[in-house]
Amino acid sequence: MSISINTPANVTSIELNRIFGAKIGGKMSLTGFTNCTSVKVEGNALTNIDFDFSNNQYENIRTRLNSCTGVPADISNQTGLTTYDISNNSYTGIILNPPTGILLYDVSDNNLTGSDPDVTSCFDLTQLYLHNNNFSAVGSPDISNNTKLEFVQFNDNDFQGELANLNGLTALKEINTAVNHFTGNIPEISGATGLEKMWCNNNDFTGSIPDLNDNLALTLFNCSYNYLTGWAGTGFPSTFEKLYANNNDLSSDTVDAILGALVTAGATNGQVNVGGTNATAGSSGISAKNTLTGRGWRVTINE
Secondary structure, three states, X not given: XXXXXXXXXXXXXXXXXXXXOOOOEEEEEOOOOOOOOEEXXXXXXXXXXXXXXXXXXXXXXXXOOOOOOOOOOOOOOOOOOOEEEOOOOOOEEOOOOOOOOOOEEEOOOOXXXXXXXXXXXXXXXXXXXXXXXXXXXXXXXXXXXXXXXXXXXXXXXXXXXXXXOOOOOOOOOXXXXXXXXXXXXXXXXXXXXXXXXEEOOOOOOOOEXXXXXXXXXXXXEEOOOOOOOEEOOOOOOXXXXXXXXXXXXXXXXXXXXXXXXXXXXXXXOOEEEOOOOOOOOOHHHHHHHHHHHHOOOEEEOOO
16 A cells, blocks of 8 residues: 655645554655654554654654654654654664653554663653663663652563662652662662552562652552562551462562551452462461452462
């Protein structure tokens, strides 16, 4: 399928989303579309999209679910761009930094390498998706200045070193840092007061599970498959529903304390897994398991 437009300068938006049957394939040239502010070409079979960035006009670019290859275009001069989603393509190489006014930035599910893009000056950023690439850097992406962030995923990469402090991110709702090579302690998160879900599983964290008692919105915390040996907590919020801390190095006393605190929190119909490579539960832990099971919880421990 091919499409040609005689007066591209008159076009202000292009939308060719999720075409079923005959899909647009090959290359798309947007040369001459100097007044086009929005491009939504999703779910096709394009291998390349040649943008015309000469007029600094773009506000919205969504080209996910195609087969685009090569290095992504430089969008740093598109100062009005707020949405950029090139996820689920086959892009490679090093991606350049986004413009500072970006709100949604999604380059996930590609084959991008090198350091992660710098978003420290993107003060209005609300959604950041870097997952399922080959980014490699010492330390996590620096998001400490992005106080409007709500959703963050940089799981399934090759980030190393320590995970940055999240305490200033009061708007943050979900963060996924799983399947990397983070080391050291899981950072304190009590200041991330809006946090609802956090995944930090399948890393190389040591030390203790942090205290989650002050995260009153938190419902899920997954720290499984690390090297954690303790729990720094005093309790769990009453809304807390799912804890996955299996396959760590938790002692029997720690397992018992966690299960007892979940009983005290009073939630129903939750899930907790503190089994795997952790120690066996003691008598108080087994008693707590029975209480939780009676409240509809699914509990996995070593007995």
